[in-house]
Amino acid sequence: xxxxxxxxLVIIAAILFTAALAxxxxxxxxxxxxxxxxxxxxxxxLGVVACYLAHPALGIVSGILMLGIAPFAFYAxxxxxxxxxxxxxxILKRPAASTPAAQAEAEKLAALVGKTGTAATTxxxxxxxDIEGKRVECVSESTIIEAGTPIEVxxxxxxxxxxxxxxxxxx
Numbered sequence: 221x222x223x224x225x226x227x228x229l230v231i232i233a234a235i236l237f238t239a240a241l242a243x244x245x246x247x248x249x250x251x252x253x254x255x256x257x258x259x260x261x262x263x264x265x266l267g268v269v270a271c272y273l274a275h276p277a278l279g280i281v282s283g284i285l286m287l288g289i290a291p292f293a294f295y296a297x298x299x300x301x302x303x304x305x306x307x308x309x310x311i312l313k314r315p316a317a318s319t320p321a322a323q324a325e326a327e328k329l330a331a332l333v334g335k336t337g338t339a340a341t342t343x344x345x346x347x348x349x350d351i352e353g354k355r356v357e358c359v360s361e362s363t364i365i366e367a368g369t370p371i372e373v374x375x376x377x378x379x380x381x382x383x384x385x386x387x388x389x390x391x
Contacts, residue, residue, distance in 0.1 A: 227274075229271070233282070236266045237263070239263045241260075244297065250306065251310070268286055271283075332381060333375060333376055336373075339358075339366065339369045339383075341367050343360040343364065345360040345364070349381075349383060356381055361374055361382050361383065370385065371385055
């Protein structure tokens with residue numbers, strides 16, 4: 221059986237840990253779909269084994285350090301990935317907050333608050349309503365509103381018009 225000096229095993233462990241870090245960095249830059257991350261884990265475990273073969277206490281300490289460092293390395297990788305060239309190509313960008321056309325439409329719809337009309341279709345909870353002679357897509361505030369029911373616009377959230385049925389006075 222081949223036996224190595226403890227110092228040689230520590231040097232091998234250091235090389236294995238360095239290779240694990242290199243695989244982790246490569247995973248962020250190359251589209252390997254997790255294969256390089258598996259090699260990172262494999263080399264880290266082999267590094268801990270090499271430390272244990274050098275001295276059991278060193279193996280236990282390095283194993284505990286790997287278990288302690290792993291969540292932080294994973295967190296850092298997740299935080300860094302969207303900023304890498306590959307991450308920018310894979311992860312979608314956030315949509316623009318609002319376009320001028322959407323803002324203009326939202327302002328037009330905001331003028332409908334307090335107006336009344338009728339439900340053109342059944343709102344379950346979304347449907348169409350006729351308000352001031354215009355057909356508008358609306359959302360029921362809480363209940364299903366049958367077609368032909370008088371409605372009132374209670375509020376507008378962006379381009380979503382919220383309506384409720386008008387309470388008919390008791391005769």
